[in-house]
Each structure stands twice: as C-alpha cells, then as structure tokens.
Amino acid sequence: MIELNHYLIVSAALFSLGMICVLIRKNAVHVLMGIELILNAANLNLVAFSRFSAANLNGQLFAIFVIVIAAAETAVALAIVLSMYRLLKSVNLDRADTLKG
DSSP states (O other): OOOHHHHHHHHHHHHHHHHHHHHHOOBHHHHHHHHHHHHHHHHHHHHHHHHHSTTOOHHHHHHHHHHHHHHHHHHHHHHHHHHHHHHHSOOBGGGGGGGOO
C-alpha cells in the first residue's frame, strides 16, 4: 500500500532535481523546466496531504491554483526568453544582464 511517506520521497526527489537544474544550468529554457519541477513537487505535496487528511479538498484546490499560476508564469517567461534570443541570439543566462539598459 502506498503511504504518505512514498509521496513525500518522490516529491523531495522532484524538488531536488528541480533545484539542481535551476542552480547548475545556464540555459534559460532548462531553468524554466527546473522551476516547473519544483512547482510539480509542491503540487504533489499538496495533493498527498489533501488525500491523507479526512475529506479535505483544500490541497487539491491549491494544486489547481498552482497549475494555473505555473501556466501564466511559463507564458511570460517564454516571451522573455524569445525576446532575449531575438536581441542576443542566445538564451544563456550569463548574458541576460545586457537586457538592463
């Protein structure tokens, strides 16, 4: 039987992979994918705690809210990445400081 511990271990693994991806990668698209992994880990925690609490659907509602926020964040972030590529011909985050001025 799958218990809460199993969900938490998978969620911790997803969060760790996402954090490693955000911290190590220099490509903007890879960083965005790492952020999505982190958000999915949070969603997994929300749904798991909601499932194992007594008839409480608040975690699932928050998870849907996080998915909507993640979709909006992805749309805005991809627009920024496309603008960065158009100006710099690269999506390397080390060169993103040239977008300041």
